[in-house]
Amino acid sequence: MEKLNPQGIVDSFKKALGGGFINGEVYEREVAVKKNRFRRIWIFVKREAFHEAVQHLCRIQEYPHLVIISSSDLGSDVELIYHFTIYYGNHLEEISVGIRITLDKKDLKIPTITDIIPGAIFTERETQEMMGVEVTDIPDGRRLFLEGDLPENIHPWRKDDKKLEKYLRVLPGRKPKGKE
């Protein structure tokens, strides 16, 4: 498959995903003296179309590089961004692709992508323990970073989760946050 320009990639996602595609944005920024540009694409998809979106990315680039899954607590929702890069190997030709999914906090589930990209296992395990998003069909669902003695229902990255505070070590002379 020949190389597409950023807008072409957005259009190809739109065509491949149909109703599961919500929106696509292209971001560019100039750097340093020669004002060369680097480019990034955000693709907003519904959860049902997410697995298909990753498969579509594999059709654009044989081995898309999964950088990380980042997750943000947005109040009533949780936003996951799967950061990928494609077209690496040449000077300034690489494009970052961020696939974004918004999940309702009442139904925090996302299908695993380890069947397509085996290297995604660590970041999926981390998302599971830190944000409380359940990754369905994950081959290895153990904790990655958190200690075994921390209760299962505590997710440190959640903003609404105040259960963690009693585990914080308070330095001498300081008061715990929120208590007078």
Added chain:
Amino acid sequence: MAVNNTEKTTYTIPVGPIHPALKEPIQLDLEIDGEQVVDVDIHLGQVHRSIEWLGMNRNNPVQSIYLAERICGICNVCHPFCLVLAVEQAADIVVPERAEYIRVIAAEMERIHSHILWAGVAAHEIGFDTVFYLTWRVREEIMDMIEYVFGNRITKAIYQFGGVRRDITEEQIPRLKQGLDYYKSIFEQLRRIFLEDETVKMRCRNVGILPYEDAMKLVTVGPTVRASGVPKDVRQDQAYSAYADLDIKAITPDVVTGTVVGDVYDRIIVRLLEVAQSIEIIEDCIKNMPEGPILTEPKMPRLLKLLTDAEGEGVGRVEAPRGEDIHYVRMEAGVSTLSTWKVRAPTYINLVAVPTILKGMQIADVPIAFASIDPCMSCTNRAIITDKATGKKSVVDYETMHRLSVQKTKELQR
């Protein structure tokens, strides 16, 4: 684990959290059959310090720069570099051109010291301590240069949102050039030691192989993936800062040997050639560095106000000595901390490939093969060997494991 009730043929050795090969806290459960590694399981989180949590709940973004600098002692430039790139995108801050060049010089000086440090550790792991002392003596020169230019050997604290905090003056440049000339003069000697020495070849050739296919599927980064023949380097692919002005090419081992094996020896080649590349980059930067200011907003209260009002998100990507480092940042107006901060250090993703690298190898090769990805975690001293058949535990300390490795080198030399 594959040990069941009937056939007791394999043992499990938990190596770490205090690990023999590395001065880093990680636990590897090696399943062994005789001398051979059959399977590997990794346990992380022994020293999880909740740095992201602090950045999201306690610190303002400027404090987070100094915290980011302390994520890692060896690569203490790439994390603040990444964070400032991400926040500058989120808050739409433009960086002066001179600052872009100074940032790159700092990052490349770090790469030189980090790769030479690694070379010393690798020599130590195979029991070649003469080379270990030699390389670390050679490394002192770059540490002195860093101290001379930035004021500190390790945590330099020169990155700031919208530029750098200290300039490189005209008087400092001759000392820098003198140091770079020193490295050019000894480079040939280093090359001969690491690439032509028989002992190094015997211990590193065809050890810890990571084939191209696996490297791509397990999304490895940095010298580890380049040694498997993938020309992937953030400085080239998605150049940031002054790298966008320079024509940088990712280094793969076939430029020296003509073939790609993907073993420890290839990783040595990549790191060694990158030292030479970094010297060239620094020289280019010194030559082309434009004049001008180094900071967009020198007044701290105004900078903090600007960051509190900023709304948006940014991704900073930096090629650290060990591979691609990335920070994702989301900022909300009226919130004084970062709203989301996700840090991914290169070793995080390279560890996924460790089971593939270690499988099928001898225990004595584990230290060098694991060290070859240059993992960055803290210091270890002993491992416990559990005999699954009898349930007996015995402690293997660092010295014993190291002795096994040294013994193997000696046997090969015979």
